[in-house]
Amino acid sequence: MSVTPxxxxxxxxxxxxxxxxxxxxxxxxxxxxLVVESYEPSHPWDASYLQALKQRxxxxxxxxxxxxxxxxxxRELFDIEAEKIWQYYQQSKPDLVVIGDDNAITLLAxxxxxxxxxxVYLGMNDNPRRNNLYGLPNLTGVLERPLMKRNxxxxxxxxxxxxxxxxxxxxxxxxVTAVEEEFRNxxxxxxxxxxxxxxxLGSYSLWQxxxxxxxxxxxxxxxxxxxxxxxxxxxxxxxxxxxIGWTGRQAQKPLFGFWDxxxxxxxxxxxxxxxxxxxxxxxxxxxxxxxxxxRPAQSLAPRTAERGEYVFSRSALRxxxxxxxxxxxxxxxxxx
Numbered sequence: 001m002s003v004t005p006x007x008x009x010x011x012x013x014x015x016x017x018x019x020x021x022x023x024x025x026x027x028x029x030x031x032x033x034l035v036v037e038s039y040e041p042s043h044p045w046d047a048s049y050l051q052a053l054k055q056r057x058x059x060x061x062x063x064x065x066x067x068x069x070x071x072x073x074x075r076e077l078f079d080i081e082a083e084k085i086w087q088y089y090q091q092s093k094p095d096l097v098v099i100g101d102d103n104a105i106t107l108l109a110x111x112x113x114x115x116x117x118x119x120v121y122l123g124m125n126d127n128p129r130r131n132n133l134y135g136l137p138n139l140t141g142v143l144e145r146p147l148m149k150r151n152x153x154x155x156x157x158x159x160x161x162x163x164x165x166x167x168x169x170x171x172x173x174x175x176v177t178a179v180e181e182e183f184r185n186x187x188x189x190x191x192x193x194x195x196x197x198x199x200x201l202g203s204y205s206l207w208q209x210x211x212x213x214x215x216x217x218x219x220x221x222x223x224x225x226x227x228x229x230x231x232x233x234x235x236x237x238x239x240x241x242x243x244i245g246w247t248g249r250q251a252q253k254p255l256f257g258f259w260d261x262x263x264x265x266x267x268x269x270x271x272x273x274x275x276x277x278x279x280x281x282x283x284x285x286x287x288x289x290x291x292x293x294x295r296p297a298q299s300l301a302p303r304t305a306e307r308g309e310y311v312f313s314r315s316a317l318r319x320x321x322x323x324x325x326x327x328x329x330x331x332x333x334x335x336x
Contacts, residue, residue: 030061031291034094036085036108037067038101038123043228043240044261045276049100049122052280057287064092070103071172071228072237082107089117096290098283099141102126102174105133113138118290118297122283123276125177128302140300142282144274146258147308148182151272152191152223155256158322162220165194168210168247169225171202178225204230204238208246215252222247223256224268244268254320260311264335269320270312278305309333 035053039046050065057063066088068081082104089097089112097112099105101123113119113136121141128134128143148167156162169175179198183189188197197219201207207230214222227243240261248255248267257268260275282305289295310332317324324332 031095033057033061033063033096033098034089034092035063035065035098036100036104037065038103039071040067040069041065043071045259046100048276049280052277053098053284056281056284061291068104078103078107086111096120096287098122098287102177106131109133109139110136120283120286120297122279125174125181135298138297140286140297141302142279143302143304144279145304146178146182146274147272148258149191151258152194152196154272155221156192156194157325159220159254163193163195164219165196165221165223166214166219167196167198167223167225168207169200170227170229171200172226172229175200175226204232204243207243211247211251219253221254221256222251223258224262225258254322263311264313265315267313267316269316270310272308273311274308278307311335
């Protein structure tokens with residue numbers, strides 16, 4: 001059958017149309033996404049951002065998960081675990097990688113992005129300019145900036161006579177970075193009428209000693225940061241729930257938190273906190289901009305998930321005898 005000039009032009013038009021449709025729809029095809037966690041799936045921070053990622057990205061895209069477990073394993077094993085994930089990444093060849101928190105970001109983000117795969121990080125406490133990650137090809141993400149100073153000042157409104165606050169962290173790299181960013185490495189500073197003391201503690205016994213001392217030295221309120229890398233005097237890892245549970249029982253001063261996982265019955269009363277869910281949600285926005293809109297990762301500026309939310313435990317608040325101001329109560333997410 002001969003092809004007339006008219007039919008040939010129609011055929012060409014159909015081919016162009018088909019090509020355009022395929023080109024337009026290709027970003028919407030299901031992608032293989034590897035999610036790398038610094039910690040482990042049972043960690044409450046990880047659990048909350050993983051749930052947010054799943055809600056936003058599945059079932060249209062397929063997520064696979066790997067974790068480093070750096071809250072529990074010795075530091076000398078970090079590189080070994082990172083190498084295992086690097087080997088898995090090379091074998092699985094994902095279309096995009098999401099990396100959660102500073103340890104995994106430091107160990108793997110540059111390496112994976114440099115291999116040509118788009119990377120979206122979340123939970124970065126460090127400054128991407130300081131660690132030379134800002135503006136790299138195939139890389140963007142979500143910064144974590146706990147609202148510590150604002151939280152301290154707002155919680156102090158419930159204790160008008162308060163003059164001294166204690167802030168407790170473990171001595172992990174993430175804690176050190178968070179304190180550097182928020183408190184500029186100061187171990188003591190003035191906020192309004194408060195003198196705020198910041199302690200980075202390397203063991204569970206030192207943590208217990210700090211809480212016990214605060215009960216008798218004139219401290220008016222205690223804030224708990226991160227407490228997930230503490231070991232006892234025999235070198236045994238102490239479960240985070242053990243740490244916060246003991247602190248909730250033994251602290252004789254009102255106890256507040258910077259992250260939502262520290263709040264609940266028998267734990268901290270509440271606070272203006274960050275949640276992993278918000279980090280996961282903002283990271284999902286970045287992922288979808290890359291996959292659905294075809295935007296290069298480096299064209300998306302790193303974002304800061306810093307809205308925070310008021311989270312309080314009803315039972316812990318009742319036990320404290322404190323009165324929550326109505327302006328905060330109206331905005332609070334309540335836990336048991």
